[in-house]
Amino acid sequence: MKNLKNKYFINGKNFSCELKEPYLEDLIEIFLNKSSLKESKIAVAVNNQMIERYKWKKKKINFQDKIEIVAPFFGG
């Protein structure tokens, strides 16, 4: 049976993808797949709480969760 596309909220925008079991690590992988960027230089927060990299694998995501994926940027 085909999975339905689920909607997530990443960096202030809706993000749709198919995930059987929505774990953070998989969601990040799918999100970054659409770019040439690698996950080694990012940090992630879910519902305003930073999630350490080693916890991504076991962190379950709910559809209403607010996910922030950030990286260093030009700044003064």
Next chain:
Amino acid sequence: MKSDYLVIDGKKFNSRLIMGTSLYPNLDVMNKSLEISETQIITVAIRRLNLSSKGFFLDQLNKDYYFLPNTAGCFTQKEAILTAELARETLQTNWIKLELISDKEMLLPDPIELFDTCKSLVKKNFRVFVYCSDDPILCKRLEDLGSEIVMPLVSPIGSGLGVRNEHNLEIIRRICSGKIFVDAGIGKPSDASRIMEMGFDGVLLNSSVARSLDPINMANAMKLAVISGRLGYKSGIIERRNMASESTSFKGKISNF
């Protein structure tokens, strides 16, 4: 003069100039400006990942630097702490430049929110470089909290107005025994030099270089200004007098007629 290293968090630095990485006309100019400034520490922001960008900002730097992530744009303690934690995770550093502003027009630090946030970050084992107003008592209190470096402004961010309250800065330098940098408001190389002559430990700047007509040469000028001011301070600047003091002796003058 003996070696005059700046020691931060147990690490020795030759340069006393911390550079920002924003507002440069392009990457090439930014890289060349950073290089000629001989800075060893650069400050970076933490922002949402832009999937359309070709690469990470960090990959576009030509040299290795120590990173000082900042909490630019944060208005609340919650925002600043989360940003600091995200910065630590992505850059693997405990250093954080704490910026906690009160409004978008003047970008002035909110001293009350700042104090509590600084306290929380120190408890969470961050090395806090705290950007604050030039209030001597606030600076002293932030130092006593355990901030790594206290960094009062000399005028509003990006204003280029230079030193507006030299008297406060003199008091800050006198009552704070730890490392004090100046962050924000520098316009001209002479501002940086003046700060260093007053005995400050270093200068953090961005706009005065990045927005100048020739950022690469301005970065060089700022480097020289910081070195010059520091050398002047360490060499013992003479005391000021209200009256003249002859440099050539009257002794042996031919006559009085």
